Amino acid sequence: MQQSSVPFYLRYPAWPLASRVDPDTMRFLRIVVLIVVLLLLLPFVAVQFFGGPIASRVVAALNARYPTEISVGAYDLSLLRSFPQLSVDLQDVTVQGSDGGSLLDAAHLGCLLDLGSLFGKIRIEGFRVDRGTLTLRTDVDGNTNYQLTGYTPVGNAGAEGAGATSVAFAVNQARLTEVTVRYEDAQLRTDAEFTITDGRFNGDFGAETYTLQTDASVRIDNVDHEDTRYFESETLRLSGTTTIDHAAGTYTFSPLQISLRDLDVAASGSLRPTEEGLSCNLRLASTAGSLEDIVSLLPPSLTGSLTDLETDGLLSLAATVSGEWTQRDYPRINGELLFSEGRIESPRVRIGASDIEFRATFAFVDGPTGGVQTFSVPEFSGNFRGEPFRMRFDLEDLKDPVIDFYADGSLPLATLPAFLPEEQELEAEGMVYFTNLRLQGRYADMIEPRRMSRVSSVGILQIEDGEFTFNDRTLALPTGILKLSDNRLKVENLRVATERSDFTLNGETTNYLPVLLADSLNTKDAALKFTASLRGTAFAIDDILALFTGSEAEKTDAGTPSVRDSLTRRDIARRARMTDVLDGSFAAEVDRWSWDRLEGQDFRGQLEFYRGQLEIRGLTDAMDGEFKVDASTFFRDSTHSSIRLTASSIDAPTFFYQLENFDQDVLTNEHLEGRMNADLLLDLYYDELGDFDYDRFTALGSLEILDGELRDFPLLENFAFALKSADLERVRFTRLANYLEIRDRTIYLPAMFIQSSAINLTLSGSHTFDQYLEYYVRVNAGQVIANKIARHDDRYDPLPARNGFFNLYYTIEGPLEDYRVETDKRAVLADFRRSTYRRDRIRNRLEAAFRRPITLLDDNEAENDDANEGFE
Template sequence: MRFLRRALFLIFLLALLPLLAIELFGDPIARRVVAALNERVQTRITVQEYDLSLLRAFPQLAVDLQGVQVEGSDGSALLEADHLACVLDLSSLLGTVRVTSIRLSDGKLQLFTDRDGNTNYQITHTSIGDQAAAGKAEGGAAGALFSLEAAQLDRITLVYQDARLQTDALLTIDEGILSGDFGSSQYTLEVDGTVGVGYFDQDGTRYLDGKALGLSGQLTVDHVTNSYRLTPLRIASRALEVEATGVLTLTDAGVTTNLRLSSTAGELEDVLSLLPPTYAATLGGLETDGRLSLQADITGAWTDRTYPRLTGTLDFRDGKLSSPRMNATAREVDLQATFDYVEGPGGGVQTIAVERLTGSFRGAPFDLRFRLEDLYDPVIAFSANGSLPLDVLPAFLPTATVTGADGLLHFTDLSLTGRYADMIEPRRAARLGSGGTLRADDIVFTLNEQTISLPSGTLELNDNEVAVTALQVVLDGTDVLLDGRGSNLIPVLFADSLNSRDAALRFEATLEGKSLDVAELLAVAGFGDSEITVDRTPTSTPEPTAQIRAQLTDLLHGTFEARVADWQWDAYRGATFRGQFVFLPGRLDVRGLTTAMGGEIGLDAITYFDQTIAVDARLTARGVDAREFFRQSADFGQEVLTSDHLTGTMNAKLLLDLHYDDAGELEYEDLGVLASIEILDGELRDFDLLENFAFALKSGDLERVRFTRLANVFEIRDRTVYIPAMFIQSSAINLTLSGTHTLDQYLDYYVKVNAGQVVTNKLSRHDNSLEVLPARNGLFNVYYTIRGPLESYGVESDKQSVKTNFRRSDYRRDRIRKALADRFRTPIALFDLQGEQDDVAD
């Protein structure tokens, strides 16, 4: 029993001694670790808190440094971490502090290299190997020796920027373990971890966007030669596994590479997923099944002026290719791609070639070839034969704007060769070689919610020339046939989003057909609903599309000679349109003549496509039905004189200044109209405004009022209709009227009535023939103002206000007439007001 008590006491003492040692010497030990770290670097290391624990790393000691900040050699923040845990040998309690491993958690590490090769992480006095040797020989600075065998990184964000190599990367190390003899000038690390790639930008191109890479294997570090040998290092992305072997050597100019890559497992879709987003955006969701083989060598210097050489092969055999975004599977897919560095008279050039890509969709075979030579001045050669079902097209487009595709696109001897610099430069497009034929076969697809059919038609390429023959375009309300020739198609297809090189498809074409729906074509182009409506409630603004429209119209430069049997644009209808559609960069001119509304309408309009869409139009109407004109024009947004009130034959000249928002809705705040309107042999029926003059009319006159000619000019500006003084001679009453009328239906009219004629008219019998009253000076006149909202306006007698308004309106009438005469190059004739303008008795 005594022996047992002594044994228990001894065990207790042995357990208590380390705890007592930690209590007595823990703080000095932790301070010695911090001091040792500071002495080993040229910059400053700060630690907010630190403590020593036996339990966290038993049977070893752990120093937990909290709030660690390390300053870079350029003064920047090199490292910020919540925790830096150092694991110490237990013997550190009795002598020299020995740090055997470290663990860095929840931090940010920033590594920068400027254009001269200077880095912000040159913070040690000597190399790691030399410092370790000094530590072993002398016991280390401040009595602490770093003899690291392992380093663990948890939740560390790494920012890497190298101005020389134009590289910018954001990486996240969730769990990474490095183990080896860090104390030597040359040592081998066992690497095991997962790296999340936020982005990796190289020379303006983004790679590995949002990818997760698994790393495992061996890495030999040589601090004397600044080299890293992979022996091997395994890299995994999804199911793809690649072994990398070889050497990377850091130099003053950059990195010298000598690597070999070989795949051990994976699918083609895994390789495609590693492409830059710019190229891989159209391949999202692509699924493959087949035998993949990848072998590649990367050799040479990577500097700000040179890239390493890439040689090798990528083979995919007996494969299938499918996607949730397409309704067909490519079968029997064989792909052979090669990477090579070809020596030539002017030096070596890098080449990438798809030597063969064959397969079939629903039994229809295809055969594609592609070669790119020289990354610095690319020369491209492309050829294709076969057929492509259109229902696979959505899988290769960056957005889902095209849906419901069907039909076949046949391509025969399609080819394109030349320098990429010539493909994007319109002035050098003649140097390109192209050829082949594309043929539509019952193609149907939906674009911007509009179903488009291309039953037939061909497109032929001949170098820089393109010819379209009998291309039939069918929508719900459109059926036209296109024929024409053009040039510069290739620069247009390769134009950047800003069209910075002013590429434009130059063409001369004809457009003939049974029907044309303008609103449909605008919707296809993304213009939205262009119907004329008056919206009195604010609405949310849709996503801007004006920039896209400007880009599309900037790419067209040519003329369509058009002849269409029937056309429509929302409520407007017409027949036998003959004219031209002239496309200029950022602009569309429409000139033509059409039968519409029972008469003839001539149109000369210019549409400008910029940040906003604007239309400057001249419209001439001859002999049209006034009621139909008002009905199809939605009564111009007002509710006083509508198509329900008016009949007659109308002649008109209108200048229209129209502006549209991004949804294609007319901006009434910016609407401008100058017009001259003449209505012959017309009637006003059930015109409520005449009820205000019932004192001068017999009951039968209120229902139908006939006039032989009603003519005046008017202006719409600032959401207001301006009507200069006009003489209205009718079967019921003769009067002179002027005023304004807002599109919010607020009236401000001024009226002079021939009172002497009123008395005569009131005493006479109702004229069933509705003969127009003669125009004569009255013995006296009466004056009225009509003001207020349409639902509750008031009528008052006010001679002075009426006469003042008439005089002011003379200026507006003359200005409108002059503007119309200048634009239409013809005099504007109005009704003579002289007979009714002066008073005989006031």
């Protein structure tokens, strides 16, 4: 018999079927439907009528059971929120801890009830907390802020009454969603902050002993122990069973599965809180995961950016943790980590390592003083770019570490970025070769300069084709050898090259380990003592300093000026820290040197560093002449340089150009010709942002320009009454000599005699950095008349110095763009008398600084008797 292909609901329509049911059956069906509907609606009706009293009784019960201050903003009863259970939803809940501070702050706290609570005794079966903060504290004596006994409950107005006694606690479930836990344990010196994004916990919480089922996802923000951070921004998954025995105070895992990234660890055993801390008896095991997951468990301060590693290979981990964890003691750790047939890569390194064999062991070794914890890497080998390497590492006693490190083979410098913090951008090329490198000793001796002699080190490091790019700048180390011998590090032919520098270092240094291992504040006062030579073809000072500052792109991307200023302060602090640990000298020979506009050749001298201070002494050819330099620079939060400079027969316009015309545009390199001798005493200051501080800049000097010429000098236009137009274009002079002083943003010139091809005059005055002029001038009147009558001298010979029967006296005063020229004999003679005192004071200061006579002005006065006329 064939089955019809027509669906049954088409073959038997509903309406004809209803017409075939007898009336009694239909009446029964209607009654059944009505009863079902009433049963479904009854809880909702009951909630409307009895919801308020039930919620009030629950709040009263919480106050009675947990004797502490519980503040509730609002509450109501809901059926749909947690169906098929009832939920008393408390809003804006604050629970006070036993220390008087906040224990729990939650936007919502739900108490889960069974449906029978609508018609009989209320049963609280669970809790639900949404968007809250739980703060757990333990002080140094082991007291916690969740010891709630002995506190008087303080409820709100609707939560009091005898109804609290008709509430039963039969809690067997709890759910936490986006609850942040802040844990502070002063006893174990541990702080942590993590968020339970979704956690489900089931068990008979009211029993003295019960099994807790856990299924939770936890986002760890940080875990800090003794100021060391061990976790940061990691997500854990927890699942498993825990037996909790309140009488014995133990937590037994059987087991608890912990998942971090791809690493799955099974934790079994027990933990038991004690009066002094925690008693541990745990077993950890894992055969799933990768080496980078293990690295992520280590402190970021130790791993740098090793958390970026990508690995592939066979991994296994087995360990036991047993003993007391207190303020004085740590539990014993025994175990082994194996990684074989491995491959390691890093996005920052751009190079892989193959054939990795790695074995690490943890062992607690008993001894006469109770035993010590050890950590060892007896095997770490592999290949980088086909070059093999082998390393060993032993650490004995975590409380007082004793280190034994050995390395042999080669390592690409491109691996270095993996060991640096992520914010430090570095690219490297080249190779470093290790030959029997070994370091042995106590870590406490390695960081203490006075005890470094107890540390043993030996070995050779050789660099080939090294190149480092950071801060948008490149530092090349083409060749070089470093030899270790205990506390001495010998540097042989280490060539250093930057964009504009190329030199070679040779020398010897001590205390290199205490400096390398020093903390940011250098609390051990480590100093790198050295004696070395620096020889090269080029040395650009600004190029070298730029290596220790941020890139221009970084400052451009900084956005606001305040952010750029903070970056500049960071660079200055970094430079100050570096110079603060240097204590030694370089014998320097450089063919060419430069610093911004300043350029020179054949520098021969000494560079001496002493704890934040740099002394430079030497001779150099520059500006077509010769300089003798004796300078001291102090590097602190702001920089100060004190410079003694002697210039011999240098080119005057080049001097003005390279010194940027002293930040003025009245007399510039374009107006001047001639050879110059000078003795200068300069004090240069820079502010906290590295900008030149003109307000504090001071200078004393004696200058002499021989066989010079002024071209198109604007101030000479004021003496057009005494000069011919041709004389204004070029003014020759045999000798121009004077002292000068710069302070308070002003250049001061004592009275000086100027003998030129156009006019002879005596001049004194001042000129501010803001271009305000105040000059005093005396002109020989007889010479003015003679100059007007005489023909223009094409040879530009200087006019003879002669005494006249009368002179003309002028003052030049006002801003550069609108100064005034007036006749005022009294003001001119008064300033000439003041300038005599200024001249003597400057000369005495210079003689004290240079420790030799300065006779520049005396010679000038001897040759020009009329320069003193009118001073009396």
